Amino acid sequence: DTEVTQTPKHLVMGMTNKKSLKCEQHMGHRAMYWYKQKAKKPPELMFVYSYEKLSINESVPSRFSPECPNSSLLNLHLHALQPEDSALYLCASSQRDRGQETQYFGPGTRLLVL
Amino acid sequence: AQSVTQPDIHITVSEGASLELRCNYSYGATPYLFWYVQSPGQGLQLLQKYFSGDTLVQGIKGFEAEFKRSQSSFNLRKPSVHWSDAAEYFCAVAPPDFGNEKLTFGTGTRLTIIP
Numbered sequence: 279d280t281e282v283t284q285t286p287k288h289l290v291m292g293m294t295n296k297k298s299l300k301c302e303q304h305m306g307h308r309a310m311y312w313y314k315q316k317a318k319k320p321p322e323l324m325f326v327y328s329y330e331k332l333s334i335n336e337s338v339p340s341r342f343s344p345e346c347p348n349s350s351l352l353n354l355h356l357h358a359l360q361p362e363d364s365a366l367y368l369c370a371s372s373q374r375d376r377g378q379e380t381q382y383f384g385p386g387t388r389l390l391v392l
Numbered sequence: 393a394q395s396v397t398q399p400d401i402h403i404t405v406s407e408g409a410s411l412e413l414r415c416n417y418s419y420g421a422t423p424y425l426f427w428y429v430q431s432p433g434q435g436l437q438l439l440q441k442y443f444s445g446d447t448l449v450q451g452i453k454g455f456e457a458e459f460k461r462s463q464s465s466f467n468l469r470k471p472s473v474h475w476s477d478a479a480e481y482f483c484a485v486a487p488p489d490f491g492n493e494k495l496t497f498g499t500g501t502r503l504t505i506i507p
Contacts, residue, residue, distance in 0.1 A: 320497035
């Protein structure tokens with residue numbers, strides 16, 4: 279089973295709102311990721327958590343705040359977003375196979391910022 | 393720096409015809425290689441991965457991929473496509489360093505299937 283779940287599926291928010299995206303995996307994966315994907319583009323890495331600690335931040339603006347409360351759960355807190363932040367937000371988790379991580383993606387949250 | 397090139401932005405294939413999607417990479421050593429598929433509005437599903445060993449790897453949904461070191465390529469093939477294969481296909485690479493989590497994606501190839 280390689281299922282990563284994400285909620286909500288769709289989210290509409292105003293620029294002054296605070297909202298959160300949630301991601302869960304129950305596969306015992308050690309690493310979890312947030313990606314942002316604009317239409318007709320490949321995913322762009324935002325954050326990586328390894329063993330519940332932030333290991334990579336790809337210079338993401340502070341209006342995006344990740345949190346990893348435990349090994350199965352990853353949140354992305356959103357505050358004061360801009361319309362250009364509208365995108366598909368993908369979560370992934372990974373397991374090590376012969377020394378290399380294989381990433382498995384969730385279905386994504388479609389975010390619209392008005 | 394590593395890079396991935398998918399030369400074909402859009403491919404149209406008749407249902408039942410064969411398919412080949414191209415992927416070329418640039419890296420000092422042989423990276424780890426992946427193919428993902430994304431249906432409209434959906435997440436990415438892993439189709440193929442290659443770390444080492446046999447150069448022809450079988451994946452899910454009837455796809456196979458062939459690694460060619462001499463050509464720095466990892467092309468995806470399917471002998472007979474189905475309408476449900478219409479989607480965006482991404483090739484991705486990761487450095488062959490232990491614990492390195494960064495994937496570099498190609499720009500994607502959009503596959504259209506015509507009846």
